[in-house]
Amino acid sequence: MTDPTVHDHGPTETKEAILSRRRLIHAAGLGALAAATGPALAQSTANRPSPPTTVTTPPRDFSRQGAPTTYFWDPDVIALDPAFNGLAQPNAAIQRIWTxxxxxxxxxxxxxxxxxxxxxxxxxxxxxxxEDDGHVSVFRAPSGNSNGNSFDFQGRQLSCEHLNRRVVRYELDGSATVLADSFDGKKLNSPNDIVAHPDGSYWFTDPPYGGQLYEGAPDAPGGPSNANGKINPRLGQPPGIGLAKRELPTNTYRIDPSGRVELVVPESQVPDPNGLCFSPDFKRLYIASTGKGPGDTGPGGKGDIHVFDVGADNKLSNGRVFSDCMFDGVNCGPDGLRCDVEGNLWASSNAGRNVGYNGVNVFNPAGKLIGRIRLPEVCGNICFGGPKRNRLFMAASQSIYALYLGTQGAGPG
Structure with a gap:
């Protein structure tokens, strides 16, 4: 019997399924299409109308000026298991706080x-x-085309810079420290995301995504991301940029408290690593493996999430796939990862043009998908915040979204 508190949206099989997308929008506002999450994601919702979705016509207004959802549960916060009901906040709605x-x-x-x-x-x-007035301003420019940011246990900001191929820490006195820019004498690719450990170490991923014009600088002519040399990577850049060539595989590293950089997960185990986070007890490390990046010669990542056991000596073992992130035949490509205090994993979802699958997927520690948050834009990364750390912030393409929850995020950052 379906638990009445589980607010899911089940599949609908109708003749309209063979209609074009445009005709289906006209006929049903795409409510049935986007709400249909398939047998793997939903329970039966017989005789229950599908609520509005991220693809309603006219589109839902997520801003503070938008109309109320009029539902006790936000229609785009979806429980797939009763366990999710204690994590979501029933009377809270998704808001776009900036675009x-x-x-x-x-x-x-x-x-x-x-x-x-x-x-x-x-x-x-x-x-x-x-937080107090919602004011948004430029915080740091230039930023080295920074990607992932976090805060350590001392409240210092950590940033991964694509352009400068390095990891930096902004000290409490306003100065900046380069934590890592090379490994074994070779320049890093483009550090992507970083997380702090209580022992004073920092763990970061180093895929090649900064090796493109839009998010950093391609390799110097002849390098993997500029093999034919037709792109001039020095255009519009400060002196010294555009001279490097990719030298390393896509690995995951640890910076120990002394500053030594060590390899912890090679490309052969997790290719094109992206987001990463620890479990609340720091006994697990999760790493998202994303798609093939510029200059990759191998197959690249498969869009899945891996997990490792972390030993007392910080050695990783028992690496395995935590989730293939395939739902209804759609790869909900993971990027940013965060854990809540209960050990559930929250993963941003990039499903591309598969409307209704972009947003956030929530897994229990066993890897079961228990909830989803649907956004109208591709979601790249997430974090918990707010004074009580019970608000989920979602960086999605051109906008920032926020949602109050019934749980708290684990650890700083």
């Missing part, structure tokens, strides 16, 4: 300053949203 970016990434919450910072990668800047 106007080109490709926003790396949201991170500063608990002391009560503000959210994120990267607008192509514009080479970081933005800041202040």
């Amino acid at each position: 106007g970016g080109l490709w926003v990434e790396g949201p991170a919450w500063n608990a002391q300053g009560q503000y959210l910072v994120w990267s607008d990668i192509p514009r080479n800047r970081q933005m800041r949203w202040i």
Whole structure:
């Protein structure tokens, strides 16, 4: 029997399924199409009308000026298992708190300053949203085409810079420290995301996505992301940029408290690593493996999530696939990852043009999908924040979305 508290949206098989997308929008507002999450994602909802979705006509207005959802549960917050009902907040709605970016990434919450910072990668800047009045301003420019950001246990901001191929830490006195820019004497590719460990170490991923014009700088002529040399990577860049060539595989690294950089997960185990996070007890490390990047010669990532056991000596073992992120035949490509205090994993979802599958997927520690948050834009990264750390911030393409929850995020950043 279906639990009446589970607010899912089941599949509908009608003759309209063979109609074109445009005719289906006209006939049913696409409510049935986007609400249909298939047997793998939903329970039966017989005799229950499908609520509005992210593809309603006219489109839902997610801004603060938008009309109320009129539903006790936001129609785009979907429980697929009763366990999710204790994590979501029934009377809270998804809100778009800012828009106007080109490709926003790396949201991170500063608990002391009560503000959210994120990267607008192509514009080479970081933005800041202040909790008390919602004011948004440029926080740091240039930012080295920064991608992932986080805060460590001392409240210092950590940033992964595509352009400069390095990881930096902004100190409390306002100075900046380069934490890593090479491994074994070779320049890093384009550090992507970073997380702090209580022992004082930092763990980061190093895929090649910054090796493109839009988000950083391609290799010097002859390098993997500029093999034919037709692109001039020095145009519009400061001196010294555009001279490097990719030298390393796509690995995951650890910076120990002494500053030594060590390889923890090679490309052979997790190709094109992207977002990463620890479980609340730091006994697990999750890593998202994304698609093939510029200059990749191998098959690249498959759009899945991997998990490793973390030993007392920080050695990883028992690596395995946590989720293939395939739902209804759609690859909901993972990017940014965060855990809540219960150990559930929240993963941003990039499903491309598969409307209704972009947003956030929520897994229990066993890897079962228990909930979804649908957004009208591709979601690249997420973080928990707010004074109580019970608000999920979602960096989605050109906008920042926020949703109050019934749980809290684990750890800083």
